[in-house]
Amino acid sequence: MTLIAEAPPLGKQSSLPPVHTVTLTVNGTETQLQLAPWTSLLDALREYMDLTGTKKGCDHGQCGACTVLVNGKRINSCMTLAIMQEGNEITTIEGVGTDSPDGLHPLQKAFIDYDAFQCGYCTPGQICSAVGLLNEGHAKTTDDIRELMSGNICRCGAYTNIVVAIEEVMNQQSV
Template identity: 80%
Template sequence: MTLTAKAAPSTKQPPSLPAMHTVKLTVNGIETELQLAPWTSLLDALREYMHLTGTKKGCDHGQCGACTVLVNGKRINACLTLAIMQEGNEITTIEGLARKDADGKDGLHPIQQAFMDHDAFQCGYCTPGQICSAVGMMNEGHARTADDIRELMSGNICRCGAYTNIVDAIQSVMNPQPDAA
């Protein structure tokens, strides 16, 4: 003989999700208003809501650096911060690094150009994060030597192994050589 107990019907209501929030983000100099869940990462806000897909989702745990962006000139992992926490800050992605030259024409940021000149990428997946991290590192002003660069860029992983060329590219911008005439 088997006895089975019937569960009493539940009178509890399932928990409701928090309301969406209006979040104002200034990204690449443009203020944008988004309706986001409070737990939306800055990475997801950039990629999924603003369609700025240059910032890559690698590990989603802050271990690879593919999602590195600049916030007020400092490098951060966009996967480790909530979008709502970045209201009032200036966010720069790889798409926002290019600038106008003296003639008003679009031009690459010096680090972007150096990555091209030094072949500092292979597959290119990590490149946006590497470039944003390099700009942030130079803004910090702590790197003086190739060893400093390697240490300060160690949070950005390149699975293709272009590290030597990445260091060369960064050094070429930090310590420009006079043109040989």
């Protein structure tokens, strides 16, 4: 069987995909972008805003490399559309720690102090997730940290040091 593709009717030409003005507040700065409605938040951050700290790992919400904070809660930025985040406060790794005199969030410092990374690819997502974990206030034990961080994969296996770094900051906050 031979399939023949038909040409579009005369007068009807295909057009470029529609774009919309999307206003995102990222790391305290409001930015207007022209985006296709199906653009993920991850792609908007990386491709349109040059915020490349947020990583594209699996692009299916399974690895956590793309974790950012939306209104202080952690989300996988690959699993949400940018247009859905209008009106929300988005914090990427580039915005974490900027209020501190030395420019580091306590978790960033703890990750350095406890060697909680190796190749570093997952580190931005790990830190954003850990900030969200502390904001949520559900972690009380080491096992809680392990469970609540289980959505962030580290291919290098730095889990032990990641947990110790988070535990250190959690214990400092409870003093």
